[in-house]
Amino acid sequence: MTTEYHSSNQERDIAYVVHPHTNFDTHEKIGPHILERGEGVYVIDDKGNRYIEGVSGLWCTSLGFSEQRLVDAATKQMSTLPFCQTFAHRSNRPAIELAEKLIEIAPVPMSKVLFQCSGSEANDTAIKLAWYHHRARGHDRKVKIIGRDRGYHGTGAATASVTGLPYYHVDFNIPFEWVLHTDCPNHYRFAQAGESEEAFATRLASNLEDMILREGPENIAAFFAEPVMGVGGVVVPPATYFEKIQAVLKRHDILLIADEVICGFGRTGTMWGCQSQGIQPDLITCAKAMSAAYLPISAVLISETVYESMKEQTKKIGGFAHGYTYGGHPVCAAVALETIKIYEERNILGQVQESGAYLRERLEEFANHSLVGDIRGVGLMQAIELVRNKETREQFNINQQVAGFVSKSAQDDGVIIRPVTGDTLAFAPPLIISRSEIDLIIGATAAALDKTEKWVS
Numbered sequence: 001m002t003t004e005y006h007s008s009n010q011e012r013d014i015a016y017v018v019h020p021h022t023n024f025d026t027h028e029k030i031g032p033h034i035l036e037r038g039e040g041v042y043v044i045d046d047k048g049n050r051y052i053e054g055v056s057g058l059w060c061t062s063l064g065f066s067e068q069r070l071v072d073a074a075t076k077q078m079s080t081l082p083f084c085q086t087f088a089h090r091s092n093r094p095a096i097e098l099a100e101k102l103i104e105i106a107p108v109p110m111s112k113v114l115f116q117c118s119g120s121e122a123n124d125t126a127i128k129l130a131w132y133h134h135r136a137r138g139h140d141r142k143v144k145i146i147g148r149d150r151g152y153h154g155t156g157a158a159t160a161s162v163t164g165l166p167y168y169h170v171d172f173n174i175p176f177e178w179v180l181h182t183d184c185p186n187h188y189r190f191a192q193a194g195e196s197e198e199a200f201a202t203r204l205a206s207n208l209e210d211m212i213l214r215e216g217p218e219n220i221a222a223f224f225a226e227p228v229m230g231v232g233g234v235v236v237p238p239a240t241y242f243e244k245i246q247a248v249l250k251r252h253d254i255l256l257i258a259d260e261v262i263c264g265f266g267r268t269g270t271m272w273g274c275q276s277q278g279i280q281p282d283l284i285t286c287a288k289a290m291s292a293a294y295l296p297i298s299a300v301l302i303s304e305t306v307y308e309s310m311k312e313q314t315k316k317i318g319g320f321a322h323g324y325t326y327g328g329h330p331v332c333a334a335v336a337l338e339t340i341k342i343y344e345e346r347n348i349l350g351q352v353q354e355s356g357a358y359l360r361e362r363l364e365e366f367a368n369h370s371l372v373g374d375i376r377g378v379g380l381m382q383a384i385e386l387v388r389n390k391e392t393r394e395q396f397n398i399n400q401q402v403a404g405f406v407s408k409s410a411q412d413d414g415v416i417i418r419p420v421t422g423d424t425l426a427f428a429p430p431l432i433i434s435r436s437e438i439d440l441i442i443g444a445t446a447a448a449l450d451k452t453e454k455w456v457s
């Protein structure tokens, strides 16, 4: 009876559901992996198998899968006022309180908050705000947006264009012609032999400035950066990188947009990735851990200078012609407020500093493994990059999907870790993870690496 029920869910998924970021042919052969419940850092599937969620879903379930206070916050707001738009002067208390809180905890002085539902929407909005800002100041030609190779900013048409991973462009008629991409700051993979982190950062800043001068600074609106790249391979920028990049952007009146969608709210051991990486942005986008992913909500934090431009524009045009039905949704905002309250009450930042250091210490045990070329990360955002040859850093053929094999083996052993760009495995467990649960992640990873070593040889 149970088996019938399972197989019918499998079949109905294949029959009706389109899965993002999925090969449909493979999906029709292997079917979905259906999760039924969550408990702390564990998820439990429809066959009763338990897995540690080593990447917090999609880097987002920061408080695990069974935080009752978030359920209560949602229920309370749902039964009081389940919806209220924020268009045309209408507002609601949770959205107001959340905006105030975000301004209070922002990494640099910020002035206003604009709400959306997803990271992609927040980044798309930030692009439009950069254009609006420059227009208000009479710089109509400042339109081009610079992203970075391997940067990930979402999958809307504009945000997928700024994303610097060609896989997201193929056959979608993007990137748009107003998008440029500059170097990925992955020192391990892209530095020249013997090049120090500082020298690598200087070279990248100089390449960026050359690009700006070639394109004409009067044509460039903004530069997008994740403080620490996630999907692009967990890339911690080299020493002095942001200091040098920011100097270039300032010289040419180009806005810096910090994409804090993964890094924001403690992932790197500080409230914001901007703080751990020394970034002073003009706009900040955030989502995911803002509500611990219990409900979809994202935000753009806007500096006073950009807000002043926006105000000028709305005076001229008659209104701000932008916004989403669910932006500032009271139930999502109530859950986000409760999430931030929990971070503060439970000293989540202190916990991440401690557990992040422990995770890193344990990952360093793989330093001598034949498949492990690099171990990198910050806080609870860590990774190992796999290589065919440790000396030359030669990579495996991409079609071999070696990181995928490790991830599958670890999953068979009850631990979910995620292959990201460049045969890299990401470790980004919920921020509440304990040492003993980290030990389980390490144990499954060690076994999976050994199994993979045999498979590739």
Ligand code: PLP
Residues within 6 Å of the ligand: 058, 117, 118, 119, 120, 121, 123, 152, 153, 154, 155, 226, 230, 231, 259, 260, 261, 262, 287
């Ligand atoms: N920006 C970054 C850095 C991300 O990692 C993601 C998603 O993983 C996004 C933006 C897009 O967010 P969403 O999937 O909510 O649209």
